[in-house]
Amino acid sequence: MDFSLPLFLLKVSFASGVFFGFYLAFLRGKTFFQVNRFYLLYTLLISFCIPFIRSPISDQVTIGKGQFYSLIAQPVSSQVWNWQYENFLPLQESAVIYSFSFGDLFLIIYFAGILFFMTRLIRKFLGLARIIRNSDKIEREGQLTWTHPKVPVSSFFSYLFWNDNPTKEGKLLIAHEKVHMSQWHSSDIVLLEVSKIILWFNPVVNYMIREIRLLHEYIADETVVHQTQDKSAYLDVLKTHCITKAPTLTHHFSSFLKRRIQMLHRKRSSVYSYGYYLLF
Numbered sequence: 001m002d003f004s005l006p007l008f009l010l011k012v013s014f015a016s017g018v019f020f021g022f023y024l025a026f027l028r029g030k031t032f033f034q035v036n037r038f039y040l041l042y043t044l045l046i047s048f049c050i051p052f053i054r055s056p057i058s059d060q061v062t063i064g065k066g067q068f069y070s071l072i073a074q075p076v077s078s079q080v081w082n083w084q085y086e087n088f089l090p091l092q093e094s095a096v097i098y099s100f101s102f103g104d105l106f107l108i109i110y111f112a113g114i115l116f117f118m119t120r121l122i123r124k125f126l127g128l129a130r131i132i133r134n135s136d137k138i139e140r141e142g143q144l145t146w147t148h149p150k151v152p153v154s155s156f157f158s159y160l161f162w163n164d165n166p167t168k169e170g171k172l173l174i175a176h177e178k179v180h181m182s183q184w185h186s187s188d189i190v191l192l193e194v195s196k197i198i199l200w201f202n203p204v205v206n207y208m209i210r211e212i213r214l215l216h217e218y219i220a221d222e223t224v225v226h227q228t229q230d231k232s233a234y235l236d237v238l239k240t241h242c243i244t245k246a247p248t249l250t251h252h253f254s255s256f257l258k259r260r261i262q263m264l265h266r267k268r269s270s271v272y273s274y275g276y277y278l279l280f
Contacts, residue, residue: 015047019047022279023039027039128159141174147162155250156250180220188212192205242254
């Protein structure tokens with residue numbers, strides 16, 4: 001099977017768009033947060049596998065062997081000029097050495113985008129490494145934290161960041177971040193950030209990152225409320241917590257405060273709502 005990069009990217013983008021559209025239409029408002037989390041992650045992985053699935057139907061609807069790429073690989077100009085004796089002299093068409101095509105332009109733009117977004121992700125990791133290096137290790141509520149005056153309460157994998165300002169809600173904040181850490185929520189973000197490098201032109205990935213982050217917060221809120229059995233006290237913490245800026249790769253307590261408060265007030269979805277997942 002011949003591999004066509006443009007066709008591969010088109011199929012992945014289309015499939016991810018269909019799956020995410022289904023999520024927005026039927027699943028987004030449901031309180032099955034863990035199921036929705038895995039739905040978004042697995043459908044993204046499935047989207048990358050779909051272009052490699054062969055079937056009689058796909059063979060019939062797929063553009064003929066190599067034709068898709070050939071559509072964008074036509075030479076911009078059939079006339080090639082060569083520098084010789086300080087003059088441009090036209091060569092014979094049979095002697096064409098190289099012609100610039102739209103396919104070449106596509107590859108240049110696509111890999112330039114990959115380089116840009118890869119560089120940006122590397123800078124985010126370096127920024128986190130710098131924060132970790134400049135933080136003080138302090139144990140709070142039985143949990144080792146990395147304390148930095150400019151970093152609010154947040155987490156990234158096994159790193160729990162804190163600032164110098166003590167809060168009476170510290171126990172709840174640490175419990176919230178420990179949910180992110182124990183359930184490996186940061187791995188979801190890294191996976192999506194890598195997917196964003198490959199599909200940097202597809203806005204669906206950005207929306208998926210936002211939805212995954214929101215689901216992570218719902219999961220952490222639900223878990224802490226279940227552990228403490230005191231929803232009103234936890235809601236008070238959310239309502240009085242100030243919005244602060246944190247490193248983009250981290251989970252931080254002050255994100256999506258309004259929507260999290262609304263979700264905690266919402267009645268749990270009926271078990272019959274699981275029927276929507278059967279449609280998928």
